[in-house]
Structure formats: structure tokens, C-alpha cells
Amino acid sequence: MPDTPAPPAVGLRETVEKIRVLKHVPPTGFLRTHVFSLDHKVIGKQYLDLALVAVLTGMVLSWLMRFHLAYPDVAIPGLGRLAPTRAAGGVMTPELYLSLMTMHGTIMVFFVLTTAPFAGFGNFVLPIQVGAEDMAFPRFNMMSFWVTLVAFLVLLAAFFVPDGPPLSGWTAYAPLSAIGKDAGPGQGGGQTLWALSIAIFCVGQLLGALNFIATTLDLRARGMTFMRMPYSTWAWFITAVIGLIAFSVLLPACILLILDRVAGTSFFIPAGLVVSDRLQPHSGGSPLLWQHLFWFFGHPEVYIAILPGFGIISHILPVFARKPLLGPKVAVACMAAIAFLSYTVWGHHMFLSGMNPLSATLFSVPTLIITIPATIMVLLWIGTVYGGRLRLTTACLFCLGFISVFVSGGISGFFLAQPSIDTYLHGTYFVVGHFHFVMGVAAMFGIFAGTYFWFPKMYGRMMNETLGKIHFTLTLIGVYATFMPMHYLGLAGNVRRYSAFTDDYMKGSLPLHRFITAAALFTGAVQLIFLVNLVWSRLRGAKAPDNPWQATSLEWSVPSPPPFDNFGGKHPVVAHGPDEYGRTGPEGDFVMQAAPTAGGTA
Amino acid sequence: MDTLKLSPPSSPARTGVWVGIATITLSFAAYTSAMVVRQGSGADWQHVALPRILYFNTLLLLASSATLEAGRRRLEVDWALEALEGRAGAFSGPGVAWLSATMALGLLFIAGQVIAWRGLAARGLFLATNPASDFFYVFTALHGLHLLGGVTALGYVLARLRAASAGPPRAALGAASLYWHFMDVLWLYLLLVLATRL
Numbered sequence: 001m002p003d004t005p006a007p008p009a010v011g012l013r014e015t016v017e018k019i020r021v022l023k024h025v026p027p028t029g030f031l032r033t034h035v036f037s038l039d040h041k042v043i044g045k046q047y048l049d050l051a052l053v054a055v056l057t058g059m060v061l062s063w064l065m066r067f068h069l070a071y072p073d074v075a076i077p078g079l080g081r082l083a084p085t086r087a088a089g090g091v092m093t094p095e096l097y098l099s100l101m102t103m104h105g106t107i108m109v110f111f112v113l114t115t116a117p118f119a120g121f122g123n124f125v126l127p128i129q130v131g132a133e134d135m136a137f138p139r140f141n142m143m144s145f146w147v148t149l150v151a152f153l154v155l156l157a158a159f160f161v162p163d164g165p166p167l168s169g170w171t172a173y174a175p176l177s178a179i180g181k182d183a184g185p186g187q188g189g190g191q192t193l194w195a196l197s198i199a200i201f202c203v204g205q206l207l208g209a210l211n212f213i214a215t216t217l218d219l220r221a222r223g224m225t226f227m228r229m230p231y232s233t234w235a236w237f238i239t240a241v242i243g244l245i246a247f248s249v250l251l252p253a254c255i256l257l258i259l260d261r262v263a264g265t266s267f268f269i270p271a272g273l274v275v276s277d278r279l280q281p282h283s284g285g286s287p288l289l290w291q292h293l294f295w296f297f298g299h300p301e302v303y304i305a306i307l308p309g310f311g312i313i314s315h316i317l318p319v320f321a322r323k324p325l326l327g328p329k330v331a332v333a334c335m336a337a338i339a340f341l342s343y344t345v346w347g348h349h350m351f352l353s354g355m356n357p358l359s360a361t362l363f364s365v366p367t368l369i370i371t372i373p374a375t376i377m378v379l380l381w382i383g384t385v386y387g388g389r390l391r392l393t394t395a396c397l398f399c400l401g402f403i404s405v406f407v408s409g410g411i412s413g414f415f416l417a418q419p420s421i422d423t424y425l426h427g428t429y430f431v432v433g434h435f436h437f438v439m440g441v442a443a444m445f446g447i448f449a450g451t452y453f454w455f456p457k458m459y460g461r462m463m464n465e466t467l468g469k470i471h472f473t474l475t476l477i478g479v480y481a482t483f484m485p486m487h488y489l490g491l492a493g494n495v496r497r498y499s500a501f502t503d504d505y506m507k508g509s510l511p512l513h514r515f516i517t518a519a520a521l522f523t524g525a526v527q528l529i530f531l532v533n534l535v536w537s538r539l540r541g542a543k544a545p546d547n548p549w550q551a552t553s554l555e556w557s558v559p560s561p562p563p564f565d566n567f568g569g570k571h572p573v574v575a576h577g578p579d580e581y582g583r584t585g586p587e588g589d590f591v592m593q594a595a596p597t598a599g600g601t602a
Numbered sequence: 603m604d605t606l607k608l609s610p611p612s613s614p615a616r617t618g619v620w621v622g623i624a625t626i627t628l629s630f631a632a633y634t635s636a637m638v639v640r641q642g643s644g645a646d647w648q649h650v651a652l653p654r655i656l657y658f659n660t661l662l663l664l665a666s667s668a669t670l671e672a673g674r675r676r677l678e679v680d681w682a683l684e685a686l687e688g689r690a691g692a693f694s695g696p697g698v699a700w701l702s703a704t705m706a707l708g709l710l711f712i713a714g715q716v717i718a719w720r721g722l723a724a725r726g727l728f729l730a731t732n733p734a735s736d737f738f739y740v741f742t743a744l745h746g747l748h749l750l751g752g753v754t755a756l757g758y759v760l761a762r763l764r765a766a767s768a769g770p771p772r773a774a775l776g777a778a779s780l781y782w783h784f785m786d787v788l789w790l791y792l793l794l795v796l797a798t799r800l
Contacts, residue, residue, distance in 0.1 A: 136614035169767060206625055214617040244621065248628035259740070266729035267640060284644020284733060289636055296632075 008498040010241030024133045025205035026564035038138035043145050051116035058107040061100045066251035068092050070517035072500035095185050097499030099169035101197045105170030112444045119208050121450045122236040128555040131221025131572040133565045140207045155197035158190040166191035174268030174290035178260040182276040185593050199254035212240035223574035229552045230578040235311020238339045246300040253293035295346035300440050303342045309446025313399045316453050319394035319551045321388030324579035326380045334373035341370040342513035351419045352426050360419035367417040394468030398449035401476050409437025430490025433483045441479045456548050460560045461541030467533040478523030487513050557594045615777035623784050637737045650734040650800045653721040659714035666707035673700025681770045708753045714745050734800045741792050749782045752782045
């Protein structure tokens with residue numbers, strides 16, 4: 001054997017240097033530890049706390065809307081004082097209703113369904129699952145959260161400008177959103193703040209996506225091959241790629257919208273537009289351009305909200321079924337296929353925009369095709385549960401609930417994917433029921449499953465299972481009672497975005513609207529059980545062991561909560577896939593990912 | 603056979619810049635498609651003659667890429683010598699001068715772009731004057747903003763070089779260079795779009 005040449009001095013120096021730089025020392029000051037933290041775990045929790053505040057805000061807004069829909073003439077106590085011009089005597093004007101709708105949609109889609117499942121859980125869990133000490137760019141990661149918080153505050157500021165929040169919906173269709181004050185109350189400062197908030201939000205999420213991608217590609221532990229990554233990590237990685245593309249397009253759209261509003265340009269405003277008896281000083285713009293740019297982001301956004309749920313469910317179900325996920329490679333391929341196809345279907349939101357029937361067909365076909373990987377995922381989950389020794393924990397129940405609401409919401413998607421049927425249904429409650437099930441409730445169930453599952457790792461304490469099961473059962477009943485009847489309303493021709501149905505042919509729908517309102521208030525009240533459980537468990541919950549669920553992925557091989565550098569100065573070496581359940585291992589019927597192999601090679 | 607496989611070599615900085623390049627490319631693709639749609643949507647598109655100084659600015663930017671490469675090569679040699687001979691002082695050599703020249707050329711480019719704006723303004727063409735001038739200002743301003751990010755990145759590399767305590771900032775310099783060259787390519791693309799479509 002030839003002599004091995006001595007390594008050059010530069011290599012040694014570099015190694016020593018690298019070790020010094022990589023030494024991950026926890027901060028000591030209060031600000032760096034708890035507020036402006038660079039630690040992905042703290043940032044993940046901050047994102048989840050932000051999402052909690054946002055979801056409560058959004059839910060209160062929906063209660064106000066639902067109450068008004070059910071009892072259009074009854075005053076809401078206190079509302080008159082909060083919005084004297086828009087709710088004189090406590091009865092809201094149609095404009096205020098639209099403002100609440102806009103803010104509800106915007107807050108829920110951006111600050112709950114994007115932040116919690118992706119930025120929240122992803123931040124906390126992904127680096128540990130791949131075996132890294134932190135994200136690739138901790139400073140960008142911290143900026144990502146604080147920029148998102150600023151975006152949230154800018155959006156909330158719209159409540160406090162003289163005209164109140166915008167009324168153009170979470171989709172902010174131009175020219176309504178682009179021409180300013182003349183378009184109605186809330187279309188002045190409120191709409192500008194909306195556009196600004198979303199632009200800032202895009203920057204925050206791009207910084208987050210950058211981190212997710214670089215961390216997954218470059219910071220995986222030794223032995224953590226792509227096919228050994230847990231499905232949740234796969235889902236966050238794929239979601240980051242979707243988000244990178246989607247927010248890269250929404251940001252320019254918002255910048256152009258802001259320019260139309262404040263700089264007098266005409267990107268989205270056509271010529272000769274008369275609004276509020278005033279000829280608008282714009283010409284030549286294209287309102288459809290906004291719709292295209294928005295939905296090129298907007299449809300993938302649906303998958304930004306739901307794919308982390310796919311990952312969380314795929315990760316959690318095998319743990320509680322004590323069985324590997326059926327078709328692991330198929331699952332990853334399906335998620336990737338969904339990500340790709342999500343960029344080919346945006347036009348199905350625009351069937352009513354007067355598009356050429358041929359274009360409508362071109363968007364309809366991939367919309368139907370995307371249901372194939374989604375259906376395969378559902379079958380894989382059912383197949384995983386089938387024949388397993390199911391442990392019905394709260395997290396597991398929410399996974400099963402996820403499958404149920406995703407199927408219920410997904411089936412109505414088949415109808416809406418067809419331009420001819422969508423022409424009738426698009427403007428009705430059918431669509432409201434559809435997207436609340438498939439995107440809203442399903443994603444929320446993913447968030448709940450993730451919370452009950454990872455809470456012990458996050459806070460070192462167990463959540464109360466009894467309260468959890470009550471929470472699950474009542475929530476499942478509540479969401480079905482709320483959103484299922486909306487499909488019937490839609491089929492009956494009940495249009496959406498109206499603030500009241502008292503004086504016309506839709507009067508007959510009022511009893512059902514009252515039922516939905518009761519169900520929505522009930523579902524909201526049930527969430528108090530969850531809140532109590534969160535607070536109580538954080539303070540008084542039973543102490544959590546390192547691996548309470550007997551799971552295999554790396555986050556369960558470290559203490560609960562994990563130390564600052566996640567692995568206590570050690571570098572994990574991965575020798576197994578994420579799904580080694582139902583076999584004999586040293587600790588039971590499973591083998592941890594970081595467990596040494598039989599030959600002791602790892 | 604051992605099931606253990608090595609993960610790919612870590613280079614988060616480089617990956618990060620590539621991801622950033624993807625983001626910026628996509629957003630400029632969005633602006634470009636907006637421009638194509640806007641051009642076809644109204645009858646108000648008016649041709650805007652590009653200010654001549656843009657071509658001079660282009661030369662400045664191309665020169666900055668050349669000085670950056672010269673500086674990077676020089677620093678690599680200095681670092682290698684330093685490591686082999688234990689010689690210090692690489693951080694004040696010509697490499698640093700080349701990097702400083704790159705930053706100066708970048709700032710000159712931006713100053714040149716501002717002169718171009720003033721030229722357009724003197725012709726009565728402002729942001730909202732007509733759709734073609736809209737896009738001229740949007741493209742150039744956003745590119746300039748991104749280039750300032752590159753200047754900041756080079757400033758960071760220079761600061762790391764002066765501090766010298768953390769060893770050669772090889773990864774940072776590599777990532778900053780990649781980004782800087784991309785800014786060149788992006789500008790050439792934008793110039794082509796502006797020259798052919800405005």
C-alpha cells in the first residue's frame with residue numbers, strides 16, 4: 001500500500017476553524033434567549049404563538065359574520081362602539097361585513113394556515129429530524145419570524161385607519177383593490193395596508209423557505225439519505241419549494257398593486273373606468289393580469305397550507321398504527337407530483353372571468369389529474385391504518401379526522417373542477433363549504449395532530465389526553481355541522497359574499513344559516529377546551545419522557561425539550577429509515593433511526 | 603455492505619445563493635410576463651428610447667465582475683501561501699483592493715442608473731407617465747436594489763477579511779461572487795428586454 005501523504009496544513013487549519021465556528025453555544029441574555037432568538041426551536045414556537053393569536057382573531061371575525069348572517073337585524077353588543085360609522089347601533093353594514101370577510105380570509109390563509117403547519121412545526125421539527133443543530137441561516141430565520149410579525153401588525157393596523165379594513169376579499173381583485181378610496185370604504189388606507197402587509201409577508205416566507213431548502217439539502221446528519229428522511233421533513237421541504245415559487249410571484253404582484261394605488265401607474269386598471277361617478281385617472285391596465293398573478297400564487301398556496309398536513313399525517317399515523325407507511329416512495333412521489341401540478345391549475349379559479357372555453361378545459365384537466373396523487377395519499381393512509389394495532393391517542397384521532405375532512409372536502413372538488421358545473425357553483429356557498437373543509441379544517445386538523453404529537457417534545461410536558469379526546473370529538477361534530485350544510489345551500493343557489501338573506505328568494509335559506517351559525521359558535525366554544533389544555537399542560541402537565549410515543553425519528557432520541565444544540569454536542573448517525581415499526585428492536589416493537597445497526601457499523 | 607451513506611458536502615451559503623437566484627429569477631419572470639400582458643392590454647403603450655448611458659453602465663457592471671474574479675483568484679493564492687508558509691498579511695494585499703474596486707464599480711453603476719432616471723425625467727417621463735416608463739423604472743429600481751444587496755455582501759466579506767480571526771471567508775466570498783455575477787446576467791437580460799420591448 002502506498003504511503004498516505006500527510007494532509008496539507010491548510011486542511012488541518014480549516015478543520016480546527018470549522019469546529020470553532022460550528023461550536024454551538026447557547027446565548028445568555030434574556031433578549032437573545034426568548035425574544036430575538038436565533039434558535040429554530042424558539043422561532044418555531046414564536047410562529048405557533050403568532051398563529052394562535054391570528055386564529056383566535058380570525059375566528060372572532062367569523063363569529064361576527066355568522067351572527068349577522070343568522071340574525072341580520074339583531075344588534076351585536078359593543079359593535080356599535082367599535083365601528084360607529086359602519087355598525088350604527090350594533091347592526092353591521094354590508095360594507096363592514098365584507099371588511100370582516102376580507103380580514104378573516106387574509107388572516108386565516110396567510111397568518112394561520114401558512115405560519116403554523118409550515119413555518120411553526122417545520123421550524124421546530126425539521127432541523128432535529130434531519131440531525132442538524134439549527135437551520136442553515138439562523139439570522140435569516142429570526143428575520144423571517146419578525147418580518148412576518150410586522151406583516152401581521154400592518155394588516156391589523158387596517159382596523160384602525162378611518163375607513164377601516166378593505167372589503168375586496170382575501171383575493172383583492174383589481175380594479176376594486178387598485179383604484180383607492182372611490183371604490184368604497186376601506187379601499188383607501190386599509191387596502192394599501194393590506195397590500196403592504198402581504199408584500200412584507202412574502203419576504204418573511206421567502207427567507208423561511210430559503211432556510212428550509214438549504215437545511216434539508218446541506219445539513220443532514222451522516223446516514224440521513226433522502227429516502228431516510230421522515231415524511232414530515234419531505235413535506236416541509238416540498239412545501240418550501242412551492243412557497244419559494246409562489247411568494248416570488250405574489251411579491252411582484254403586490255408591488256405592482258401598491259404602485260397602482262400610490263404612484264398612479266395603471267398595471268391593473270383599465271381605461272375609461274367610472275367609479276363613484278368619477279372617471280378614474282388610469283388607462284390601459286388589465287384586471288385579469290392581477291387574477292393571473294394572484295392565482296399563480298393562490299392555488300399553490302392551498303398546497304402550502306395542506307402539504308405539511310400530508311407530511312404530519314404520514315409521519316404520525318405509522319407511529320400509532322405500529323406499522324410502516326404503505327408505499328413510502330409512492331407517498332413522496334405523490335407529494336412531489338402535487339407540488340408540480342399545483343402550478344398548472346390556477347386558471348380553475350378564473351372560469352368565471354370570461355376565459356376561452358378551450359383555456360378552461362386546459363385548466364380543468366390538470367385539476368382533475370391532481371386529484372389522483374391526492375387520492376393515492378388517502379389510500380396509503382387508509383392502507384397504513386388497515387391491519388395496524390391502532391393506538392387511539394388524540395394525535396391519532398386528529399389524523400383520522402384529517403382523512404375524513406380531506407375526503408369530504410376533496411370530493412366536492414371534483415364538481416368544481418369542471419367549468420360547466422363551476423359556472424353555476426362558483427359564486428355560491430358550495431365553494432365556501434369546499435375550501436373550508438379541504439384547506440381550512442383539514443389543515444387545522446393537521447395542526448392539531450401536530451400539536452398533540454410534538455407538544456411533549458416542545459415543552460417537556462404531556463398534554464391531557466382526556467381533554468384532547470373530548471376536544472377532537474366535539475370539533476369533528478362541529479365542523480361537519482358547520483360546513484356540510486353549506487354544500488346544500490350552494491346547490492340551492494345561495495350566493496356567497498352577501499351579508500344578509502332577508503328580502504329576496506334566498507329567505508328560505510335562513511333557518512339553515514341559523515343552524516350553521518349555532519354550529520360555528522359551538523365549534524368555536526369547543527376550542528376553549530384546547531386552549532385550557534394548552535395552558536394547563538404547559539404549566540402542570542405530566543413530565544414527558546424523551547420518547548412518549550415510541551417513535552423512531554431523531555427528535556425522539558433527544559431530551560424533551562431538546563438542548564440548545566439539539567443533540568448535546570453529539571453528531572447523530574442515522575442507520576435506519578423513519579418507519580421501522582412492527583419489528584423487534586432493543587426498546588420494543590420499533591427501531592430508532594439513530595440506533596446502531598446489528599453489525600455496529602453506525 | 604455498510605448501509606451508511608455520506609450526506610452531500612455541506613455548502614449552505616452556496617445553496618442559499620442558488621435558492622436566492624431562483625427566487626429573483628422567478629420574480630423578474632413575473633414582472634416580464636406582466637409587461638408582455640400589459641403591452642397587449644391597452645392602446646396606451648408608448649415607445650421609450652433608452653438613455654445612452656445604460657450601455658456605459660453595462661460596461662461598468664461587466665468590469666466589476668472581472669475585478670471581482672481577479673480579487674478572488676488573488677485571495678485564493680494568498681490564502682494558500684499563508685497556510686503553507688504561515689505568512690500573514692494576505693488581508694491587506696491586492697485581493698482586497700480588487701474587491702474594493704468591485705464595490706466601487708457597483709456603486710458607480712447605480713449612480714449611472716440614477717443619471718439615466720434623471721435623463722428620462724428631463725424628457726418628462728416619470729413612473730406613471732406611460733406603461734413603458736412604468737416598467738423601465740420598476741425593472742431598473744428593483745435590479746439596483748438587488749445589486750445594493752450584493753454591495754452589502756461584499757462589504758461583509760471585506761469586514762470578515764479585516765477581522766481575520768475567523769479564518770479565510772472562503773464560503774462567504776464564493777457565495778457573494780456567485781450572486782454578483784448573477785446580477786450581471788440579470789442586468790444583461792433586463793437590458794435586452796428593455797431594448798427590444800420598450
